[in-house]
Amino acid sequence: MVYMLAVLFLFISCEEFIQEEKAYVEAAKTVEGSWKIIQAYRNDVDITHLMDFSRFRLNFKADHSYSIDHYLPFLVDKNGTWELDDPQYPFKILFAPGSGTETVETKLNFPIVKGIRQIRLSFSAGCAENSYTYVFEEATN
Amino acid sequence: MYTNLVVVALLYIAGQCAYIEGDVAHESVYVAGEEATFKMSGAWDVQEDRQNVRLILGYLVPKSWKAGETTKVTYVSNIDEGEMTMSLIPSDVLPKNGNGLTWPAALRAEFGFGPNVLDDMEWLVYQSDKVYSAINGEDLKFTATFKTVTGLQNMRVRLGFFLNHDDDGLGGSDHYTTYFTDCIEIIEGKGAVIDFCELQLYSVQPLTATPDDIITFSFQGDIEANELQGESAIYFNATAFTDKGNVYAIAASGEKNKMMKESTFGNSWSITFWPAGYFNVPDDEEITQIEYFFQNEDGSKKVMRVLEDASEVPFLYSFGCL
Numbered sequence: 001m002v003y004m005l006a007v008l009f010l011f012i013s014c015e016e017f018i019q020e021e022k023a024y025v026e027a028a029k030t031v032e033g034s035w036k037i038i039q040a041y042r043n044d045v046d047i048t049h050l051m052d053f054s055r056f057r058l059n060f061k062a063d064h065s066y067s068i069d070h071y072l073p074f075l076v077d078k079n080g081t082w083e084l085d086d087p088q089y090p091f092k093i094l095f096a097p098g099s100g101t102e103t104v105e106t107k108l109n110f111p112i113v114k115g116i117r118q119i120r121l122s123f124s125a126g127c128a129e130n131s132y133t134y135v136f137e138e139a140t141n
Numbered sequence: 142m143y144t145n146l147v148v149v150a151l152l153y154i155a156g157q158c159a160y161i162e163g164d165v166a167h168e169s170v171y172v173a174g175e176e177a178t179f180k181m182s183g184a185w186d187v188q189e190d191r192q193n194v195r196l197i198l199g200y201l202v203p204k205s206w207k208a209g210e211t212t213k214v215t216y217v218s219n220i221d222e223g224e225m226t227m228s229l230i231p232s233d234v235l236p237k238n239g240n241g242l243t244w245p246a247a248l249r250a251e252f253g254f255g256p257n258v259l260d261d262m263e264w265l266v267y268q269s270d271k272v273y274s275a276i277n278g279e280d281l282k283f284t285a286t287f288k289t290v291t292g293l294q295n296m297r298v299r300l301g302f303f304l305n306h307d308d309d310g311l312g313g314s315d316h317y318t319t320y321f322t323d324c325i326e327i328i329e330g331k332g333a334v335i336d337f338c339e340l341q342l343y344s345v346q347p348l349t350a351t352p353d354d355i356i357t358f359s360f361q362g363d364i365e366a367n368e369l370q371g372e373s374a375i376y377f378n379a380t381a382f383t384d385k386g387n388v389y390a391i392a393a394s395g396e397k398n399k400m401m402k403e404s405t406f407g408n409s410w411s412i413t414f415w416p417a418g419y420f421n422v423p424d425d426e427e428i429t430q431i432e433y434f435f436q437n438e439d440g441s442k443k444v445m446r447v448l449e450d451a452s453e454v455p456f457l458y459s460f461g462c463l
Contacts, residue, residue, distance in 0.1 A: 126354030
């Protein structure tokens with residue numbers, strides 16, 4: 001009985017400290033826009049300066065279609081549609097290239113670095129043992 | 142009672158929490174595709190009480206060995222009975238002090254590929270299956286055995302080893318220890334010797350690729366006397382052969398095949414490209430191999446592969462995955 005009272009007291013005590021809850025709703029993330037490569041890694045080695053990556057563009061459109069300009073090895077080699085696994089807390093991005101039903105997905109890193117939104121995507125384009133990471137920023141031109 | 146206590150002492154002098162004693166024992170030559178054994182003696186000096194700690198061993202090997210599939214790591218210690226086992230660390234278990242990277246990526250970021258000159262290597266990281274509670278002042282001394290089936294390629298390579306415990310991760314060079322072997326030879330395998338130990342006049346990264354990878358061809362002109370020493374520009378003369386029997390060449394010196402000088406000083410040059418795009422090969426056709434050599438601007442001087450009879454032929458890069 002004493003124990004129960006103690007628990008009840010504890011509960012009531014705690015109750016006093018419960019603050020008014022505020023409803024924070026995480027804003028949906030969007031990747032819409034045209035993205036350019038600012039860093040490229042092959043097998044964890046920075047190769048950005050070894051080749052011209054500047055013309056590659058990954059364009060995500062509001063209708064969930066995507067297109068690639070000036071193609072370089074990437075997760076997909078055809079235009080198609082894209083989807084985030086969770087618009088509020090995206091962990092993965094899915095690409096459905098061409099008109100086929102096959103999709104490929106990869107982990108989506110979506111950090112803000114020095115106030116600028118980045119997208120980081122890792123993939124294999126040729127042999128599975130070779131991995132690439134592209135870091136994108138939104139292209140202004 | 143030492144039950145359930147891990148650790149080592151000994152080189153407290155060096156201030157190291159975990160250290161490798163002496164050399165990692167190995168042969169100087171192994172046969173390709175056969176099992177190779179490496180033995181590391183080490184110790185862990187516990188300088189504060191720790192709970193639920195695992196022993197961590199890292200192992201730097203050529204990717205082409207696919208060593209993660211064949212390697213078995215075991216150890217015997219002064220506080221355990223019998224042979225203890227270790228397992229590859231799951232990718233969602235991150236090291237402390239590792240900047241959010243996985244264990245293999247963190248070791249790669251910290252130590253690269255050690256003293257090797259080619260980067261087609263990977264860190265495999267193992268943790269003890271047994272979890273220890275360590276009390277300040279207790280020691281664990283152990284001898285670990287790595288058994289790995291070597292790859293099929295002929296090569297020369299230096300293997301790397303890393304030792305720490307997971308309560309520290311990559312806490313600093315005064316906490317963990319690394320060790321890199323002398324040059325080990327893999328013989329009686331396939332193909333020309335891939336030399337991870339010393340730079341050659343030419344190299345290609347990555348070692349295995351498809352035409353949809355990004356490839357870097359390098360010319361290290363300072364390695365030995367050659368015709369192109371002193372040239373102010375080096376060009377990459379290449380011919381691609383496809384599965385449809387077509388041939389695509391970019392031979393004449395120009396902006397497209399001009400190699401990039403890797404630093405102001407020295408005589409190292411490289412060119413990096415996506416082969417399918419570089420040779421403008423149609424989508425329905427695939428490059429199977431590239432023949433190449435290095436030349437000066439007017440093509441009057443070149444560096445090619447020299448055969449035993451002193452004749453010269455282009456270098457050859459064949460596409461294919463592990």
